[in-house]
Amino acid sequence: FERKKILVLGAGYAGLQMVSNLQKKLSFQDADITLINKNEYHYESTWLHETAAGTMEWQDGVYPINKVIDAQKVVFVPAEVTAINKDEQTVETTHGNFDYDILVVALGFESETFGIDGMADHAHSIVNPQTAVKAYREIEENIANYKRSNDQKDLSILVGGAGFTGIEYLGELVESVPELCEKYGVDYNKVNITCVEAAPKMLPMFPENLVQYAMKFLEDRGVKFMVNTPIVAANEDGFIVEVNDEKQQLEANSVIWTAGVRGSKLMDETFEGVKRGRLVVEPDLTAKGYDNIYVIGDVAAVMNGEGENARPYPTTAQIAMQLGEHTAKNIELTLKGDKKEPFVFSDKGTVCSLGSNDGIGLVLGREIKGKKAAFMKRVVDTRAVFKIGGPLLAYSKGKMF
Numbered sequence: 001f002e003r004k005k006i007l008v009l010g011a012g013y014a015g016l017q018m019v020s021n022l023q024k025k026l027s028f029q030d031a032d033i034t035l036i037n038k039n040e041y042h043y044e045s046t047w048l049h050e051t052a053a054g055t056m057e058w059q060d061g062v063y064p065i066n067k068v069i070d071a072q073k074v075v076f077v078p079a080e081v082t083a084i085n086k087d088e089q090t091v092e093t094t095h096g097n098f099d100y101d102i103l104v105v106a107l108g109f110e111s112e113t114f115g116i117d118g119m120a121d122h123a124h125s126i127v128n129p130q131t132a133v134k135a136y137r138e139i140e141e142n143i144a145n146y147k148r149s150n151d152q153k154d155l156s157i158l159v160g161g162a163g164f165t166g167i168e169y170l171g172e173l174v175e176s177v178p179e180l181c182e183k184y185g186v187d188y189n190k191v192n193i194t195c196v197e198a199a200p201k202m203l204p205m206f207p208e209n210l211v212q213y214a215m216k217f218l219e220d221r222g223v224k225f226m227v228n229t230p231i232v233a234a235n236e237d238g239f240i241v242e243v244n245d246e247k248q249q250l251e252a253n254s255v256i257w258t259a260g261v262r263g264s265k266l267m268d269e270t271f272e273g274v275k276r277g278r279l280v281v282e283p284d285l286t287a288k289g290y291d292n293i294y295v296i297g298d299v300a301a302v303m304n305g306e307g308e309n310a311r312p313y314p315t316t317a318q319i320a321m322q323l324g325e326h327t328a329k330n331i332e333l334t335l336k337g338d339k340k341e342p343f344v345f346s347d348k349g350t351v352c353s354l355g356s357n358d359g360i361g362l363v364l365g366r367e368i369k370g371k372k373a374a375f376m377k378r379v380v381d382t383r384a385v386f387k388i389g390g391p392l393l394a395y396s397k398g399k400m401f
């Protein structure tokens with residue numbers, strides 16, 4: 001009996017949930033488990049908009065990976081993956097090469113600017129703790145600078161995209177920017193927060209009344225929405241948008257792009273047929289033709305339905321954690337010589353927060369809004385820590401206590 005080498009790439013929601021479950025299922029004689037991750041910590045990517053608005057310190061949204069793994073069963077290597085050689089069954093990293101019998105690719109997401117001219121250089125994104133901190137620093141510096149500059153651009157904030165991230169970010173901004181104004185002696189009424197959205201409607205997964213509720217909440221607190229307005233470029237002065245086929249410059253010194261994410265670029269280099277860094281996976285979550293390679297989390301397109309009507313599920317923390325759990329189960333089955341099982345998504349619903357005390361949501365088929373939604377969001381956020389790290393971590397890092 002030979003111990004199998006299981007190599008896991010990425011300690012986000014999918015990868016870390018997978019390791020957390022697998023180490024409970026296997027004894028240390030069953031397999032060698034190695035986890036590779038760029039940072040020594042896991043970050044709650046669904047909380048980053050709070051850091052980017054200054055309502056949460058980045059340290060509060062991260063925890064050391066060592067708090068989760070069982071060192072008897074799992075070796076954790078902080079390193080960056082640089083290549084996956086799927087036919088040789090090896091992985092190259094900044095800390096040397098690793099071979100494997102079973103590979104779990106859970107490399108997560110990065111910003112996608114769709115090649116929009118100037119976007120990568122002139123706008124901040126909210127994709128990891130570092131970028132989130134930078135986005136907030138920009139806003140604070142500009143507001144602080146206004147007293148000296150008297151330049152309206154210092155009080156203008158542009159948010160590109162009204163997806164989940166954009167809306168949740170605006171919800172935090174309308175809490176933190178008034179406080180910043182007070183701190184630096186600036187009148188909040190002079191601040192312009194503008195959200196630019198290409199689609200005619202935002203948050204299409206929610207019923208109209210909840211969308212209206214969210215828009216009104218944000219508009220009442222000073223946010224201006226421009227829908228049906230694609231951003232076509234970014235420059236030193238802000239965004240260039242298209243209104244009625246005419247280009248228009250929107251001016252601001254604080255510019256944040258929340259209008260697109262994609263799976264890791266390493267996916268394009270490793271697999272064929274990858275779109276926006278996502279590979280369509282088999283029902284058992286493996287890559288086609290490689291039944292020892294699982295692809296989970298934001299690098300996976302998990303299809304809902306079959307044939308022409310099949311659509312990928314949205315990439316969320318909820319599905320990522322379920323993919324991690326399912327992969328742990330399938331690896332256990334494989335090691336026992338049993339057949340793998342197909343993944344079935346259990347949709348618990350979604351909550352979109354509007355700052356710390358409000359929000360909208362669809363939970364187990366029911367519409368919620370206001371304080372109830374804010375409470376549910378804290379439950380969801382705490383549950384994510386609990387499911388991966390257990391009760392002690394949920395107590396120290398969660399949002400319930």
Ligand code: NAD
Pocket residue numbers: 046116160161162163164165166168196197198199202203229230231232258259260261314315316350351352353
């Ligand atoms: P997204 O891709 O879902 O939304 C991006 C938005 O930007 C869209 O509304 C799109 O129309 C708009 N957009 C794209 N290009 C544009 C352009 N050139 N000009 C103007 N607008 C443009 O991205 P996201 O909000 O970061 O979400 C990513 C994933 O994470 C999604 O699957 C989402 O469901 C999930 N998510 C979920 C939650 C939650 O459940 N609370 C929170 C955050 C993210």
